[in-house]
Amino acid sequence: MSDEPPPEPSKLTTSKRRWASEGKFLTGQHARPEEQRLPPGQHIVRDWLVLDLGRQPEVSRERWRLKVGGMVERPVTLDWAAFMALPQTALRSDIHCVTSWSRYDNDWQGVAAHDLLDLVQPRDEAAALMLHGYDGYTTNVTLADFAAPGVLLAHSWQGQKLTKAHGGPVRLVVPHLYFWKSAKWISGIDLLGADKPGFWESSGYHLRGDPWREERYS
Numbered sequence: 001m002s003d004e005p006p007p008e009p010s011k012l013t014t015s016k017r018r019w020a021s022e023g024k025f026l027t028g029q030h031a032r033p034e035e036q037r038l039p040p041g042q043h044i045v046r047d048w049l050v051l052d053l054g055r056q057p058e059v060s061r062e063r064w065r066l067k068v069g070g071m072v073e074r075p076v077t078l079d080w081a082a083f084m085a086l087p088q089t090a091l092r093s094d095i096h097c098v099t100s101w102s103r104y105d106n107d108w109q110g111v112a113a114h115d116l117l118d119l120v121q122p123r124d125e126a127a128a129l130m131l132h133g134y135d136g137y138t139t140n141v142t143l144a145d146f147a148a149p150g151v152l153l154a155h156s157w158q159g160q161k162l163t164k165a166h167g168g169p170v171r172l173v174v175p176h177l178y179f180w181k182s183a184k185w186i187s188g189i190d191l192l193g194a195d196k197p198g199f200w201e202s203s204g205y206h207l208r209g210d211p212w213r214e215e216r217y218s
Helices: 011-022 080-085 113-120
Strands: 066-070 076-078 089-096 101-112 128-133 138-142 152-157 171-173 186-192
Touching (some): 101 113
């Protein structure tokens, strides 16, 4: 669903693949999110760090489209006007990056994932989603994780439109999973009958990515 080819290996990609093979940042601890705000092995930062695969696509709001298909009753392709006509939601959540940093209290605005699902109506056999970015990136989430409270297709952060560096015009935000699941520059969503790995999941990273269970690597 992306209009870009898969990204070429970058310095970050090479490093993160090595970290997966070495088990870097693992502490062996587990925690419950309702009991511990900061997941094991994480540290707090004030700035929102920029991590990508070496490509930041230039996607204007006029050109942006979101195609949702696969195992749905009503496949759709949303342009900017149609996306903004959907119910708008404001949420606050934390970011937990698999590279061990976390940032608290991020204010987002966008379309709640459950409102998008109400629009497309997943079929009974749908179990997972593959998310596509304009940079060629892919990542998977289960349908249950996508439909969870707090999951948002965000167009604004801290009261300002989302910048290109952080995935604008629209990125996914899945606050209860490591942030590599929160695909930047989102262009497409395929609903699938079974979970399957995306870009990082095919490179040694966990299929789900729960920070409180330290699901960093496969």
